[in-house]
Amino acid sequence: MTTENATGLRIGQFAALLLSLALLTFAGAAEAATSPSQWVKSFWPTAKKAGISWSVYNKALGGFTPDPDVLKRAGSQAEFKTQIWDYLDMTVTDDRIEKGRALLTQYGPQLAAIERKYGVDRHICVAIWGVESHYGEVLENPKIVKGTIRSLATLAYQGGRRAKFGRTQLIAALKILQRGDVTPAAMTGSWAGAMGHTQFIPTTYNAYAVDFDGDGRRDIWRSPVDALASTAAYLDKMGWRNGETWGYEVEFDKGFDYSLVQKGGSRSLGEWQKLGVHRVGGKNFPRQGDSATLFVPAGAQGPAFVLIKNFSVIKRYNNSNFYALAVGHLSDRLRGGDAFEASWPRNERPLTTAEKEKLQKLLAARGHYDGPIDGKIGSGSRNAIRDYQMKVGLVPDGVDSVMVLQRLEASR
Ligand code: CA
Numbered sequence: 001m002t003t004e005n006a007t008g009l010r011i012g013q014f015a016a017l018l019l020s021l022a023l024l025t026f027a028g029a030a031e032a033a034t035s036p037s038q039w040v041k042s043f044w045p046t047a048k049k050a051g052i053s054w055s056v057y058n059k060a061l062g063g064f065t066p067d068p069d070v071l072k073r074a075g076s077q078a079e080f081k082t083q084i085w086d087y088l089d090m091t092v093t094d095d096r097i098e099k100g101r102a103l104l105t106q107y108g109p110q111l112a113a114i115e116r117k118y119g120v121d122r123h124i125c126v127a128i129w130g131v132e133s134h135y136g137e138v139l140e141n142p143k144i145v146k147g148t149i150r151s152l153a154t155l156a157y158q159g160g161r162r163a164k165f166g167r168t169q170l171i172a173a174l175k176i177l178q179r180g181d182v183t184p185a186a187m188t189g190s191w192a193g194a195m196g197h198t199q200f201i202p203t204t205y206n207a208y209a210v211d212f213d214g215d216g217r218r219d220i221w222r223s224p225v226d227a228l229a230s231t232a233a234y235l236d237k238m239g240w241r242n243g244e245t246w247g248y249e250v251e252f253d254k255g256f257d258y259s260l261v262q263k264g265g266s267r268s269l270g271e272w273q274k275l276g277v278h279r280v281g282g283k284n285f286p287r288q289g290d291s292a293t294l295f296v297p298a299g300a301q302g303p304a305f306v307l308i309k310n311f312s313v314i315k316r317y318n319n320s321n322f323y324a325l326a327v328g329h330l331s332d333r334l335r336g337g338d339a340f341e342a343s344w345p346r347n348e349r350p351l352t353t354a355e356k357e358k359l360q361k362l363l364a365a366r367g368h369y370d371g372p373i374d375g376k377i378g379s380g381s382r383n384a385i386r387d388y389q390m391k392v393g394l395v396p397d398g399v400d401s402v403m404v405l406q407r408l409e410a411s412r
Helices: 011-020 036-049 054-061 068-074 084-091 094-106 108-118 122-133 148-158 160-179 202-208 224-237 259-263 269-274 309-314 321-334 353-365 379-392 402-410
Strands: 247-252 277-279 291-295 304-307
Touching (some): 094 122, 094 321, 122 321, 259 379
């Protein structure tokens, strides 16, 4: 896990997003004038000041050479054009549900003890384990797993936008080695330094990792129990509410005011209910007083949710709504819950920039829109889409869908 969010740094995420990664050629190291050995020498005073001994430093970084693969990945730009249902298909798989359920049984007593100590739902901890590393499976994959010191030193050495992250995490990683929780050879992780079963970056490890199996070492690499407890300890510190879930799938009354979705804001579940928001399947919200926000990630054609406090706690693990929904939903499935009731608009695809411009032009021609024709769908464009949808009797969700564009084109 990482506090440097939205960077797609984790092994699990990385694996899940492989398909959507567009790798650009690495532009060249900003500090290419410095040789690796000179750089190691120049970084020593920083490490020494942080309390790292020379023997630990020299053992970890003597003979350092940058990892070309890390350089390439650090210079690449991820294009997050994945649709939410594709992301969920990749993360909440039958295999993950089945394995997770088996592991819940296998680690039952330890998970119960973790739950007692930290007050964090075991299904959430196991879901994070599943999404982050496929329950440790990817830690065995030599194509993905790298020596953490070399990866972080490469990020620090190459300069550029990840250099500061690399330096901070490298110091934290050296502290881990100095404490003796793990040997340099066994300290492995993603190319960007997320380590072990539940993918902690070194600074988070130092702040939150715990030894739960009692062998004296916080071994998130080989002890799933340590990793799960560390995850629970972290979520607890981030404000996890014991005994509560992340949110609920909901459906709206006919005539529900869709502008409330775009206005955002929190209301109690009881207030939402009065406005026409109901839990699917005729179930009641367990606590009417919980403060909740609406989340309708694919517009009126897809599932809708209300999110409560713990959703934002999951996002402290990775600041992504997709991620938090996947973890929350997987946890429900692990507990025996059902798939979402509403289905995703799987035939939908994102509009291209040219199509978005066309949409804006057509909305402008009909008097709904007077903003720039720039292919950027902001609040002005969404309001215009809603305006148009209301006029022609569509559900006014303000989503720039293919369907809306086609409808506009057909009625020109
Ligand atoms: Ca341990």
